[in-house]
Amino acid sequence: MKHPVDVHVGKRIRHRRWMVGMTQQQLAEKVGIKFQQIQKYETGMNRVSASRLWDISEALEVPVAFFFDGVEVDTPEVVENGASVPADILADKEALELVRSYYSIPANQRRRLFELARVLSDVA
Template identity: 40%
Template sequence: MADNKLPSGIDRVVGQRIRWRRKELKLTQEKLGELLGLTFQQVQKYEKGVNRVSAGRLFEMSTAMGVPITYFFDGAETFLDHDAGYVAEDGDAIHAPVMTSEILDLIAAFQKIEDQSLRKSLLGTIQAAATAFDGKQQDED
């Protein structure tokens, strides 16, 4: 049985959403820490999902970052449903997809494109490239 105090998949999703919003606001970990009365190391641990964020702290973050508290859970159902059957080598931990700075930059840039037809075209191109790459990977296996 897992220790209930250990971070879970949802903790990592929440951490990624904290990081994403902080980057959207162009805040450093230090600046966010100052706003919340935390060290940048604690912000870093929350973002990486190493430490759980309490309900009270999450409420403070939502207020400081100008988003509803539900923002931090957006997309979590999809991730948890998709990976519900996944069992990691280290037990029953569910691992969230890694949101690298490159992925966050891509998302931020994509959101700035106001032309819907251009956004659809770019998304189609990226999806086609991903499908082609996935097909090549399977051929190599």
């Protein structure tokens, strides 16, 4: 049976890998393991050892604590400004893709887009 913390850590590995645009194969090569092992970590089927998590954190350029952020959250969603937002927004692939696209926009245009989104959300 999968432990909820192992599943959470695996999701955080997958989301960070996806955010930096790295494949399972690329991460596996940086860590020195087979990509199938990365698959097992990401699904929570295999528990990540402390030393392996350290290697993964270095490869993905985040502190080890990143993988445990939000682990205590039990609520399925949070209500913010009258809108339901998933508690684990990183679980939504569309949201991740939106964030990646947003940060690929030049800073001055990104700020204008942010202001437009803020205005539109206030109207809704």
